Amino acid sequence: MDTNQERILEKAQERVIETLARNMDLYGITMSTGLLYGTLLFQDKSMTLDEMGEALGMSKTSMSTGVRTLMDLNMVEKIWKKGTRKDHYEVNLDWYQNFIDLFSVKWRHACEQNGMSLKKSLQELNALLEAEGLSDEDKERVKLSIERIENGLEYYHWLSRLIDSFESHDIFQFVPKEEIES
Numbered sequence: 001m002d003t004n005q006e007r008i009l010e011k012a013q014e015r016v017i018e019t020l021a022r023n024m025d026l027y028g029i030t031m032s033t034g035l036l037y038g039t040l041l042f043q044d045k046s047m048t049l050d051e052m053g054e055a056l057g058m059s060k061t062s063m064s065t066g067v068r069t070l071m072d073l074n075m076v077e078k079i080w081k082k083g084t085r086k087d088h089y090e091v092n093l094d095w096y097q098n099f100i101d102l103f104s105v106k107w108r109h110a111c112e113q114n115g116m117s118l119k120k121s122l123q124e125l126n127a128l129l130e131a132e133g134l135s136d137e138d139k140e141r142v143k144l145s146i147e148r149i150e151n152g153l154e155y156y157h158w159l160s161r162l163i164d165s166f167e168s169h170d171i172f173q174f175v176p177k178e179e180i181e182s
Contacts, residue, residue, distance in 0.1 A: 013042045027102050029073075032058060033066040037075060037091060046079050046088035074101040096177060100166045108163050115156045122149045 001009070020041070021034025029037075039055055040047060047055070052063040067089055070076035075098045081088045092098055128134070129142050165171045 017042070024102075027106055029069065029102075030066070032056070032062060033069050036063065036066040037070055040070075040076060040089065040091040041093075043090070046081065046090040048084075048086040048088055050086070052089075073105055074098070100169075104163050104167050107159065111156050111160050111163065115153065115160075118149050118152050118156070122146060122153070125149070 017035060017038030020038040021031050024034035024037065025031060035056055036052060039052065049060050049063045049067065052058075052067070053060045056063070067076055070091075071078065071089075074092060076089050076091050079088050079090055125142050125146050129139060129146070134142070162171075165174075
């Protein structure tokens with residue numbers, strides 16, 4: 001490949017890497033971790049933390065933190081390489097599964113935390129409703145809050161089922177994968 005062709009390749013890859021990193025921010029992943037993911041995506045070989053740090057101009061500590069985040073989300077895996085003591089990492093190339101893992105981990109946690117919070121509030125409000133001394137107006141305010149919390153619980157139950165459909169891949173029955181022409 002000549003110099004001009006190499007420059008075109010690098011520019012195209014850099015554009016994708018930056019776009020991925022910005023979009024991963026939507027899921028609570030830092031820009032530097034997103035850049036790391038994008039960099040690993042375009043490698044034709046696994047990389048060590050030192051190689052990642054050199055490629056991105058960041059510290060080994062930053063790379064370690066980023067890799068740990070990506071491994072927790074199943075987007076990167078540690079691989080064994082014969083003849084070396086250093087850990088090597090490579091990206092999971094299945095974008096569908098990467099999204100499913102990222103979405104599921106983040107949203108499942110949010111559903112559980114928010115559901116527990118709503119249930120606790122619902123218990124407190126139901127107990128308050130049974131308490132003596134509430135005026136009719138106050139009872140109506142409590143009932144309205146209970147109704148809104150119950151609606152929230154219905155939503156989180158639905159969202160949990162949606163996450164289940166991603167994890168089981170049932171979602172692909174409703175929204176099939178398609179090949180597009182480039």
